[in-house]
Amino acid sequence: MSQDARSSSAPFKRAEQLKRWEESETNRESSALDGKTRKIKFPPGCVFLAACASGDKEEVLRLLKKGADIDTTNVDGLSALHQACIDDNLDMVEFLVEHGADVNKGDNEGWTPLHATASCGFMSIAKYLIEHGANVAAVNNDGELPVDIAESDEMEDMLQQQIDDRGIDADDARNEEERLMLSDAKNWLINGVEEKLHPKTGATALHVAAAKGYIKVMDLLLQAGANVDMQDFDGWTPLHAAAHWGQREACEILVEHICDLDMKNCVVSYELLFFQFL
Known part of the structure; x- marks a missing residue:
């Protein structure tokens, strides 16, 4: 995915927004009563998604220990795993899956992480998801399998081979x-x-x-x-x-x-x- 496309993603925007606020003069100079510095408060789910989007594993682990839901979603139903797939971030995909992220969670349109990966053409992530239980026969709200929205011939061939090997009737x-x-x-x-x-x-x-x-x-x-x-x-x-x-x-x-x-x-x-x- 291009840098422009990545920068338009909701979690990325939240991460950038939080970073800009923390570095702003307004945040450094604003004071509340009793001499306490006022801090903006983001919802826990937004903070978790922002930490994942920025690749801050230490912060993600800290939030998980505090009870954050690894499968929390934004308003579009996108989980951190969805976003890592869209961002072609295999390292974060592996990290999230290893810590229990649901590889078959659907967003508001029924797209699983494998759907998102197939539509972007990221082969390494698609293979990793399949190796870790991603359902190649998952159907989104439009009745499409990941193979139906594959970005490249290589992706389509790989997913079709997985379907054939499993004896799935598409x-x-x-x-x-x-x-x-x-x-x-x-x-x-x-x-x-x-x-x-x-x-x-x-x-x-x-x-x-x-x-x-x-x-x-x-x-x-x-x-x-x-x-x-x-x-x-x-x-x-x-x-x-x-x-x-x-x-x-x-x-x-x-x-x-x-x-x-x-x-x-x-x-x-x-x-x-x-x-x-x-």
Whole structure:
């Protein structure tokens, strides 16, 4: 990755921001009452990610001993391991994995560290991750395996060889989530729907099915009584999700089931999204 691209990463920016503050005249000269110097306070997760991004292993170890979560993420769901992969920092990748980082953790878009590495074309890191348990059949939110987004022919060939050696059916892997959701939906149709919320996002199965255009799953969930207007933690309904991801048929199905067209999420009204697809 280029220096410009690396400098635009969130953890790198936080590290630079913290460094600039500590070296600033404002920090050195500012005084609080009782003669105490005021210090800016960053959230623990930001401090940990910044330490990892700057390669300060001693600080990372100190933070881990104090209880820092090695798999903590930024707002995009990127862990320190994701970022080390993006930055082509094999040394930090090895350090994090050796200290227990989850090699298969997905970000907000379902990208694992191997997805990130494959998309950047970093062969050494990809091989290391695979040797330490990275799942070559992991699927992101767009239904893509790492091999599907490989940056180079060399990366694609290596990942495809791993898939072949393991006897993995790539098409089955890409469709596994929809099959599992279809099975659950059939069960809910018989026994009643379970509106389980995702612990991080508050999304329901109907949100996921609508966003990904799993039409058969949607039909079963709606027959089972799924709440068509359930809002996640950001106020998104299944209709917001379907509209945002361009799933026209999913939008039509939700409208047919009398979803509330006037509901707004915490950011933007639904109409701005939906009518792009009419």
